[in-house]
Amino acid sequence: MLAIRLLIVLLGLTAGLLAGQALALSLPSELAVVNTLSLMLAGLLTSVLLMARLERVASSRLDRLNRWYKRLAPRTVAAATLGLIVALLLSVLLGNLLRGLPFYSWVLSITVTLLLAVFFVGFAVRHADTFGVFTMPQARRRSGMKILDSNVIIDGRLLDLVRAGFVEGELVVPGFVLRELQTLADHSDAQKRTRGKRGLSVLEELRTIRPMQVDDWDDINVPTVDDKLIRLARETGGKLLTNDTNLSKIAKLHGLEVMSIHEAAVALKPQVQAGDQLVVTITKSGQQQGQGVGYLEDGTMVVVEDGLKYRGRAARVLVVNNVQTNVGRMIFARVDRSSDAA
Incomplete structure (x- = not known):
């Protein structure tokens, strides 16, 4: 400032x-x-x-x-720089040739230089992959690869999806993700240490189910693990496999393909229709007078009209409506007067 x-x-x-x-x-x-x-x-x-x-x-x-x-990718910057160098060298050679013309002036020299720069820089950037030898080592592009982040590894549901055959292609664990899990496993905080050890155990079991590769690609100029995952996915053309909602949103803004375990789990939740019967334990009062609130096993909130008198007990209810909100699905129901669940 x-x-x-x-x-x-x-x-x-x-x-x-x-x-x-x-x-x-x-x-x-x-x-x-x-x-x-x-x-x-x-x-x-x-x-x-x-x-x-x-x-x-x-x-x-x-x-x-x-x-x-x-x-900007390092490969693109290197290609543009090389194109500009070629344009400047050619402008010097052409300037010496044009100097003998009667209408030659410095304006003509600058114009020629600009035209050469536009052409060669544009050409080099469009064919940036050709100039990889002038840049830092880049991740190799592989079709069908799935890049795992630490959250989806620790979650563990990936094992069931792999066993069921829903995850195809090559599974890749970046080296920086593996180091993050190791740091968590050695952490002084018991909760973080448990998460890190669980992630390493999941990887050990995953290796016995499917071939898995550890990619040593890294970029010290990229500060956070999420940024590194996005950069790796961009350079390899792989898909991010995650259950981190924020990482998923940012990756999609970058135009990347994302497979979200969380979104898949939400999509596979059984749909409850109006008229269905449920048995739910009323645990607390709702916002309206007499309303009771309970939860299904998957955490879905059930708001029961006139259900507060069943607080602490299981009640059989009839579904009236279900609404999808920003925080999840919410079910509205009323007590089934014909019978109560003990």
Whole structure:
């Protein structure tokens, strides 16, 4: 922020100086100096007045530029740089040839350089995969691969899906995910240590069911594990296999394919229709007077009209409606007067 403010002040002073020098051409030297100082002061004050707005605009542009820069792949940057080098070398050669023409000028030289840069940089970026030798080692593109994150490994339901044959293709565990699980397994906190050990046990069992590969790809310039997973999926063309809702949303914004265990589990939940009978234990009161609230085994909330009197007991209810909300499915029901469940 301080750098942006100093730059704004410097631009105000520079604008006043340039305006003063332009006026000095037609004024005596003493008056020109006074005018220049006055205009520089006016530029400084103007920059101070506009400081807050200009700072917000500059910060927004810099943040956008920074996000764009982080999304750039090293292979693309290397290809663009190589294309620009070729364009500059050719512009020097063509400049020497064109120098003998009677209409040659520096404008023609710059125009030729710009045209060459646009062509060669664009061509190199479109064929960036060809220039992989000039970049850091990249992950090899493999079709059908599934990249596992730590959450889906610790969850454990992946084992059942693999046994049932619902997960096809090559299973890949990135090295940084394996290190994260090892860090959790050695953690001083008992809960985190249990999660880490469970994840390692799941991987051991998974290896006995299906071939699994540990990919040593890593990028020290990418700070978080989620960012590394997204970068690896982009470079390999693999699908992310996860149950992390936030990671799933961000990956989809990047245009990646995501297989979410959580979304699959929600989709496979049995649909309860109006008129179905359920047995539910009323555990607490609802928002409306007389309402009782219970939960199914999968955690689905059941709101029972006039069910509060059955609090602490199992009651047979008839489903009236079910609604899908942001936090899950909610069932509305009424007590089945014909019989009660003991």
